Amino acid sequence: MDWDKLRIFHAVADAGSLTHAGETLGLSQSAVSRQIRSLEESLNATLFHRHARGLILTEQGELLFDATQVMNRRLDTAAARIRDSEEEVFGELRVTATTGFGTLWLTPRLPALYERYPDLSIDLNLEERVLDLPMREADVAIRMKEPSQADLIRRRLMGVRMRLYASETYVASHGAPATLDDMSEHRLISQAAHSTQVRAGAEMIAALLTRDITKRLTVNNYFGVLQAVINHLGIGVLPDYVALDTPGLVRVLPEEESSEVPVFLAYPEELRQSKRIAAFRDFVTSEIQAQRKAVRDAAFE
Structure with a gap:
């Protein structure tokens, strides 16, 4: 099987368009189309359904695309090893x-x-x-x-806990809660309990919401939570590493924190x-x- 044709097929399948694949490969649309037709003829199979919005892989095309994806990854790995042979x-x-x-x-x-x-x-x-x-x-x-995947090298880097923080300006204006019941007088800033996050954070938020907290702001990531906190909107649930890097934050209710979340670095054995x-x-x-x-x-x- 012609490797060059496979390379062109993979680019077309990945882009879903002859034009976009041609731009990536530095070839004209007609040249790409000829190579795809030639590959289909050699395999005696139709690889793409053609319609006005682009190209969709046929069942045979999906099989070939799976194979070219594996080939590309192995080539990437080989290239990485060659490059890493230098000092x-x-x-x-x-x-x-x-x-x-x-x-x-x-x-x-x-x-x-x-x-x-x-x-x-x-x-x-x-x-x-x-x-x-x-x-x-x-x-x-x-x-x-x-990580649970096989064939990975993994290293534990650190442990993280979710804690409650407010800005110095907020505490100066609104005071700090002395007990969890006092949280009802403040706005809680957090991710939604059901949003994608570490379990320890979700459990802490769920526990806080058993209190009578009616004022809330939810954001779908910790960057947004931090921005709300440093702009004095309330008390936020944040990872402890954020406070170490952010001047002007005050920890409130220091006895309240999540269980530890392990942070791992992982990469393939190869x-x-x-x-x-x-x-x-x-x-x-x-x-x-x-x-x-x-x-x-x-x-x-």
């Missing part, structure tokens, strides 16, 4: 993390990573969905629970020798150690 850290590293951790903890620290490795390119995917690392949807993941992953892993670990030291130093001041 320098460079090239693309696809990182996935939850929206909250990626936005509030990881992204602010990336300038230091780029300063250390200026030729490294990070493709950061922030979402709650657990990407499939063995299938190379990402190279390395930071997750709020221990990328064990990757210098890019090693550089990223060591950088994240050193940043966490620096944060812990800052907390200890502040406790003794």
